[in-house]
Amino acid sequence: MGRQADVVVIGGGITGTATLAALARLDLSCVLTEKEPDIAAGTTKANSAVLHAGFDAPTGSMKAKMNVEGNRLYHELQDELGLDIQWTGSLVCATTEEEKAQIEELKARGEANGVPGMEIWDGDKARAKEPNLSAAVCSALWAPTAGICWPFGMAEAFAENALENGAEILRDCEVTGIRAEDGQGFTIETTQGTIRARFVVNAAGVFADKVAAMAGDTSFSIHPRKGEYILFDKTAQDKMVRGIVFPAPTQTTKGILVCATTHGNTFVGPNAQEQDSRDDTAVTTAGMDEIIAGAKKLVPELPMGASITEFAGIRAVSDTNDFIVGESKTVKGLYHAAGIQSPGLTSAPAIARLLAEEIAKAAGAKAKAKVVKGRPAQPIFRELSAEEQAALIKKDARYGRIICRCETITEGEIVDAIKRPCGARTVDGVKRRIRAGMGRCQGGFCGPRVIEILSRELGIPVPKVRKDGADSYMYEEKLGGGRK
Amino acid sequence: MSELYDVIIVGGGPAGLTAALSAQQNGAKKILVLERDREPGGILQQCVHNGFGLHHFKEELTGPGYAQRCYDLVKDLPEVEILVDTMVLEVRKDKTVRAVSPTRGVMELHGKSVVLTMGCRERTRGAIRIPGTRPAGVYTAGAAQRMVNMEGYIPGRKIVILGSGDIGLIMARRMSLEGCKVQAVLEICPFSNGLTRNIVQCLNDYDIPLHLSHTIVAIHGKDRVTGVTVAKVDEKSRPIPGTEFEIDCDTVLLSVGLIPENELSRGLGLQMHPLTSGPIVDQRRETSEPGIFAAGNVVHVHDLVDFVSDEAEIAGKFAAKAALGAGGGAARDLAVTTGENIRTCVPQHLRLGAETESVRLFMRVTQPLRGKLKLKVESGGEEVFSKPLMIAKPSEMIAVDLPEAKVGALTSDLTVSLTEGN
Structure with missing residues (x-):
């Protein structure tokens, strides 16, 4: 017989992990399945990393409600979960009279949505805040509650807290079939065996319609939309921005922004390309040209020589163009969190709370007697004082061995990242958790060392160490040694 | 301590x-x-x-x-x-x-x-913005070299090398010796960026094609590299539409500068x-x-x-x-600036005191030159040193020694240049 659980959450992105964390605080047994080797492997890992204030979505939409509530919840959760967020505020910049009218409209909509503290600034005030802004910017909407964050780290925090509260996370575990047992729960077939569950949460991102259809709900479809980005080195920040800078929005997107990251880098992007593929994250020359041109409207002197990498993410757009959150209309016990495009990252804790409340009601569940808040501490060597560094190395000498020189990451931190509750299993997993390999050399020096440490700590041979995806094996035995 | x-x-x-x-x-x-x-x-x-x-x-x-x-x-x-x-x-x-x-x-x-x-350190994929997916199988040549030569693993079996820097050329030979197939070496410049001896000993001797004025315009593959699209580039290094072709490979090694x-x-x-x-x-x-x-x-x-x-x-x-x-104090601080055809010169200035010694200048040229060439060092508008050369390539440093007596007599800034003809 396979596993049994009260709730199975399908999908380990920000929505799935946040929902798991909320559900794990109830007296329910919860399992999350993720088809990739690591959590946050889809939309969560490649997006603008902005916590939106909430003035974009139409008043009364699910997006607007979840956005404003999610933003408020992150302000609460930041300390408890140790979330990497900086509340920088955001600027939406107008360069024409028409755009000026548009941002007035945004402000009115934001007020109706319940966004606090917005102001309209003139161009000079916007440039005082962000000195590299174009002289063409004549007016800007300032929203102080917007922020920048590290989305992977937030999903990791939710996952770790969920594990602390007794939930289980199965990675490399793809759902291949769901049978709704006629009001008697579900039988879920996965690549790691069968799971019986009373409730299913569908947080499958760009695959949410496929997962819904497996369970018999074909009421919506998901349309992938690709967004491309270029990331800049920390040294470029003086020529870029310190916060979030949007252009005036279009019908479909918030536009190509210029934005800081919590790690001190900056990026430009995204564009918005409708495509059929749900996993084609290829960057294109045309896309690069488009985002460079777009970004130059906001910051004319882009330091292109300081670009360090480019990437693309897929957003899951539903055919209703709004979030689909709550119990399926056709399959009892199946709860959707679907069509979670922007502002999905911001909305995650609100969506999680809503679903947990609905499921608690349906299951007759109560809060656990003892809820663990927070998650295990994570020493970050470069942020410690000299005394603290010395003490840490005395306790564990591996904290004295720097593996990643660009970001000053020690072997001790890499081992911790692998051994943590929802630890890294891939090279990119190490990178996303602690930034080893994320700096200027992009893993040129530390890559081989990280592979060696993963091999040792996971007890797998080097040819079994993966970069990121399920089949992303990196090195193989020499041909004389035969393929293992 | x-x-x-x-x-x-x-x-x-x-x-x-x-x-x-x-x-x-x-x-x-x-x-x-x-x-x-x-x-x-x-x-x-x-x-x-x-x-x-x-x-x-x-x-x-x-x-x-x-x-x-x-x-x-x-x-x-x-x-x-x-x-x-x-x-x-x-x-x-x-x-x-x-x-x-x-x-x-x-x-x-x-x-x-x-x-x-x-x-x-090596320049990476991000620094040169190669479009396409981000699968496993893309490594800097030096990282792959460490894995092959020190750790004992190979990065793949069918290799394309982008950039004809010396590490890339050396790795083309190394991978061939490991039994892998090196499909091609691609160089965006119209000339190779490696030492001539490495072109001969690492590519020609192993029948590995070198495509000058070509670059990768897309990397394919979701989890692991499955191939690359290559195109010819114009004189401004921009891909020329219509010249694209595909190369089947599971590995891309980058040798695109240090x-x-x-x-x-x-x-x-x-x-x-x-x-x-x-x-x-x-x-x-x-x-x-x-x-x-x-x-x-x-x-x-x-x-x-x-x-x-x-x-x-x-x-x-x-x-x-x-x-x-x-x-020892330095009485004169003379700048060494670069003139015609010289991209860089080290040292960038001379601080001369009472004691002087001969000075070696290391230079790199801006473009490949061949024929009757003259390397010239001028000070205050006058030629103080010259040396005939037959060939100059950006990939190979030029070193010249300014004799002690000449150095001792210098009183104004220097300019180094490489001129064609006499």
Whole structure:
């Protein structure tokens, strides 16, 4: 017989992990399945990393409600979960009279949505805040509650807290079939065996319609939309921005922004390309040209020589163009969190709370007697004082061995990242958790060392160490040694 | 641990080890070399091919052989201490060096002078913006070289190499010898960026095609590389539509340039040169900060390690002299600027005092030139030195020695140029 659980959450992105964390605080047994080797492997890992204030979505939409509530919840959760967020505020910049009218409209909509503290600034005030802004910017909407964050780290925090509260996370575990047992729960077939569950949460991102259809709900479809980005080195920040800078929005997107990251880098992007593929994250020359041109409207002197990498993410757009959150209309016990495009990252804790409340009601569940808040501490060597560094190395000498020189990451931190509750299993997993390999050399020096440490700590041979995806094996035995 | 050293050397590759030897030979009594890797020797440890040492040691050595030679010359010297597994976190203007190691923890060390010999790193995919997916199977040539030569694994079986830098060429041969198929080497420039001998010995001898004026316009594959799209480029390095073709491969190795590793130098606030990406130095390899010297690939990327050693000898010598208080004042500070066809020249200026010695200038040209060429050094509008050349390539450094007598007589700024014809 396979596993049994009260709730199975399908999908380990920000929505799935946040929902798991909320559900794990109830007296329910919860399992999350993720088809990739690591959590946050889809939309969560490649997006603008902005916590939106909430003035974009139409008043009364699910997006607007979840956005404003999610933003408020992150302000609460930041300390408890140790979330990497900086509340920088955001600027939406107008360069024409028409755009000026548009941002007035945004402000009115934001007020109706319940966004606090917005102001309209003139161009000079916007440039005082962000000195590299174009002289063409004549007016800007300032929203102080917007922020920048590290989305992977937030999903990791939710996952770790969920594990602390007794939930289980199965990675490399793809759902291949769901049978709704006629009001008697579900039988879920996965690549790691069968799971019986009373409730299913569908947080499958760009695959949410496929997962819904497996369970018999074909009421919506998901349309992938690709967004491309270029990331800049920390040294470029003086020529870029310190916060979030949007252009005036279009019908479909918030536009190509210029934005800081919590790690001190900056990026430009995204564009918005409708495509059929749900996993084609290829960057294109045309896309690069488009985002460079777009970004130059906001910051004319882009330091292109300081670009360090480019990437693309897929957003899951539903055919209703709004979030689909709550119990399926056709399959009892199946709860959707679907069509979670922007502002999905911001909305995650609100969506999680809503679903947990609905499921608690349906299951007759109560809060656990003892809820663990927070998650295990994570020493970050470069942020410690000299005394603290010395003490840490005395306790564990591996904290004295720097593996990643660009970001000053020690072997001790890499081992911790692998051994943590929802630890890294891939090279990119190490990178996303602690930034080893994320700096200027992009893993040129530390890559081989990280592979060696993963091999040792996971007890797998080097040819079994993966970069990121399920089949992303990196090195193989020499041909004389035969393929293992 | 808070001791005062005569000379602290940051980096234990060929430059650092040679600087240590030179400092010892010039009278320094307490010399410390800090190396981040598990053994000294730097990147040479993974360069198992031969061709090193012909100039400096007058014999042909492998990379590890050259490194061993440098190490053997200092390892038993009582004046030289080498700490491995030790990362320097910060160098301050007062020549305090903050470093960390698993066995000694966080150290604050003090030097009378400091030599920076951190070497260089490879440019990566991100720096050149290759479109396409981000699967496993894309490595810098140097990272793959370490895995093949030191760890004993291969990155894949069907290889495309982007860039004809020397590491890429060496890896083309290395992968062939491992039984892998190297499908092609692609070079965006109309000329190769590697040494001629490496084109001949690593590509021609193994029938590996070199496509000049070509680049990768897309990498394919979700989890692992499945192929690349290649296109010809125009004179501005832009892909020409309609010239695209596909190459089947599971691995892409990048050999697209090297960048001096100067984070510590920037932290120190040293004046940097925009084209070499290294600190600006005088003929003694002293940086803009008194008592802080630099040598090797951290100053400018070299073609041969032999020249790295030559430069490190200079830096080690003057670092020792500075530590012993025998630096000597400089009465004249003359700029060395680049003229026609010269891209970079190191040193960037000469600080001349009462004592003068011959000065070696290291240059790189902007484009390949062939025929009757004249390398010319002018000072105050007058030619003070010239040398005929038949061929000049951006991939190969030109070194010329200005004789002591000429140096002693210099009173105004210098310009170096390479002209065609007489």
